[in-house]
Amino acid sequence: MQRTYTDELSGHVGRRVRLAGWLHHQRRLSRLTFLLLRDARGLAQIVVDGEPPHWHAETVLEVEGTVVAVEQAPGGIELHDPEIRVVSPAAEPPPVELRRPRLKEQLATILDHAPVALRHPRERAKLRIAAASIAGFRGALDRLGFVEIQTPKLVGAATEGGANVFAVDYFGRKAYLAQSPQLYKQILVGVFERVYTTGPAFRAEPHDTGRHLAEYVSLDAELGFVRDHRDVMRVARDTVAGMTDAVRDRAADAVALLDVDVPQVPAEIPSLDFVEAQEAIERATGEPVVGEPDFAPAHERWLGEWVRAEHGSEFLFVTGYPMEKRPFYTYPDPERPAFSRGFDLLFRGLEIVTGGQRLHRHEDYVAALDERGLDAAPFAGYLEAFRHGMPPHGGFALGLERWAARLVGAANVRETALFPRDRSRLLP
Amino acid sequence: MQRTYTDELSGHVGRRVRLAGWLHHQRRLSRLTFLLLRDARGLAQIVVDGEPPHWHAETVLEVEGTVVAVEQAPGGIELHDPEIRVVSPAAEPPPVELRRPRLKEQLATILDHAPVALRHPRERAKLRIAAASIAGFRGALDRLGFVEIQTPKLVGAATEGGANVFAVDYFGRKAYLAQSPQLYKQILVGVFERVYTTGPAFRAEPHDTGRHLAEYVSLDAELGFVRDHRDVMRVARDTVAGMTDAVRDRAADAVALLDVDVPQVPAEIPSLDFVEAQEAIERATGEPVVGEPDFAPAHERWLGEWVRAEHGSEFLFVTGYPMEKRPFYTYPDPERPAFSRGFDLLFRGLEIVTGGQRLHRHEDYVAALDERGLDAAPFAGYLEAFRHGMPPHGGFALGLERWAARLVGAANVRETALFPRDRSRLLP
Secondary structure: EEOOOOOOOOHOOOOOEEEEEEEEEEEOOOOEEEEEEEEOOOEEEEEEEEEOOOOOOOEEEEEEEEEEEEEOOHEEEEEEEEEEEEEEOOOOOOOOOOOOOOOOOOHHHHHHHHHHHOOOOOHHHHHHHHHHHHHHHHHHHHHOOEEEEOOOEEEEOOHHHHHHOEEEEEEEEEEEEOOOOOHHHHHHHHHHHHHEEEEEEOOOOOOOOOOOOOOOEEEEEHHHOOHHHHHHHHHHHHHHHHHHHHHHHHOHHHHHHOOOOOOOOOOOEEEEEEEHHHHHHHHHHHHOOOOOOOOOOOEEEHHHHHHHHHHHEEEEEOOOOOOOHHOHHHHHHHEEEEOOOOEEEEEOOOOOOOOEEOOOOOHHHHHHHHHOOOHHHHHHHHHHHHHOOOOOOOOOOOOHHHHHHHOOOOOOOOHOOOOEEEEEOOOO | OOEHHHHHHHHHHOOOEEOOOEEEEEEOOEEEEEEEOOOOOOOEEEEEEOOOOOOOOOEEEEEEEEEEEEOOOHHHHEEEEEEEEEEOOOOEOOOOOOOOOOOOOOOOHHOHHHHOOOOOOOHHHHHHHHHHHHHHHHHHHHHHOOOEEOOEEEEEEOOOOOOOOEEEEEEOEEEEEOOOHHHHHHHHHHHHHHEEEEEEEOOOOOOOOOOOOOOEEEEEEEEOOOOOOHHHHHHHHHHHHHHHHHHHHHHHHHHHHHOOOOOOOOOOOOOEHHHHHHHHHHHHHHHOOOOOOOOOOOHHHHHHHHHHHHHHHOEEEEEOOOOHHHHOOOOOOOOOOEEEOOEEEEOOOEEEEEEEEEEHHHHHHHHHHOOOOOOOHHHHHHHHHHHHHHHHHHHEEEEEHHHHHHOOOOOHHHOOOOOOOOOOOOOO
């Protein structure tokens, strides 16, 4: 008999079906035993007359039974007259209480036991939302004519800031783990004009915050022949809209289970200049912020509240960040060279996308490296691209775990990473 | 005026258009100058009356001109009466001769100058085929109900063979780069039943061959509730068919340019038992191969010829490899425990997929690790999944660069990697 999934039962009322999955919970009620079986798609209740053997939760079972509509059953459906076969026993009770509607254990315990804890319907739902998001990212950029690229993670030089880079023993010499695909995606604008890539990025982040990981999934895009950063922002807007659409379409069950409020992305996301934003914060809060090189988290939250109240938007672009806080490849605003053509996209008061226009002339790179006191030698391959003709271009990056955390309302990015890595965590 | 791409010109005959791209080649012919402009999609010829300034090849230009149908022009189309604007100059001639129909330089030179060499129409076409392949992989598995996962590349223990693993300085202690997502994709069968992932895998491969890289892109899938390895092979077959379909659909221009013979994947790929295959090789070649634990490359080629001649197929499954050459998690054939439920898929006489059924009972893992003299401690997280109920499952992996190389007929996987990494190469 072919297998039926738990979410297909309502189409089989009155028939015998075969389910397969994990024993989520087992309880006795007078002369009946109720089993809850979990498969990849949901849960189903099985009613056993009398008392079957006691199995540990998470035992893998196959169950043939008759589908019956029962108003008071979960989902209105039960399986009666079951024949149960143990496929694979569990050796002991699970290390976290999966049967609860929400896991009650501390985050550290949940992460220690991730191989089992991720089976909880709410935990795995977060990861389905992450999976739908990454599919939406690729789909949106595919439609815009971007080409997917794969960039190396082992690199010869710590080009993007030496402090928080991981060193690798590479056949007896030193290599580094790429902190981003930035230099490669720019080089490949010279090949394909429009490129994207999704993959791990590595930061030897010494701080233990709820927003940073030592390894995270970076979603990166870069495009050539732009007029300025506004062309990049339009693509970033369309990409984020593609991600929210994909979450709605591809992860509808997860959205419903977690009661996620998937945002509407305005056709034109409101945009505020960095200094104007500082002035607005200063007027509203009385705090002296004009002149600071970046926003504090509290100020990003204020901006999130402001754009929701003023424009009914959950998204806000801030443009024109000071050059001093942006990387060397940032294109300065020709009118105000201390400020950049860089932007951030805030979602519910948290920066989720960073992007901007980049320098594209070889001599501008030579000058920018020189001005920052950076040695040009480690950048030889990168600079070669610019010596041989590069168009005006720009791009953006989005951290998948941070995006997913903001979307599902998780306070810590570790809740939306599969097996998070930080200063103290390298297992499981 | 909106930009037109070179492959759209035939729809604009008689009209003024604006092109943008790189100066691919410039040559004088009596009183005319012919410019070849390259953009992301192709080439276009521009005819200039008289002699424009000499620009280095790869200078970025914008050209407005009138589209004219001219029989002897490349593609039957030319741009006349151009107005040309230099967007971004090239500082010197390119380090490889991009104007040639094929690059003539040595592979080492091409790789040294990859940031520019990849701009060659044939070089970038190979990477478009790789991009289409990975999209086809994901699409096929999406349709089969698989969930995309992201697995960590920084791991706490060198679990898959200690010799060819890279060590990382991780906040003062030792971490390793994952040699594959194997352990994580198995764990996640317990969560989603069917999972796939695409991303970098790292092997400190000491040998310098045309088939190995120190970093490659691994396409991995794993599925639960299988009867045996044959269920896994069916999914592998459908996935490879999805990849070839995507190459045809999404990379048609690249296929045409490189004259790639995209294979038909038979509905049922022929399959041969390992020992039967050895016997056939022995009968045909007279070489004593029965009893060897694996095939030599020449024997894989022989099998490729055989399956083409006998079955008209470019693909061949070989099943039942000896246990001694397969990893500890391999499921043995219950009838012949020295042989496995592992398989390889050969494409044109080269192994491109490795897969099989895995052990799923906790006690089998404990025994298998013990038998191979492996310490169970580093596997604690992995074993936790099996202690708490795992269904019979299996999966497979495919190396993207190797697949793409075989497809386009490249002798070396370095030709289908963006920036290959090997013992001696860590740049650009």
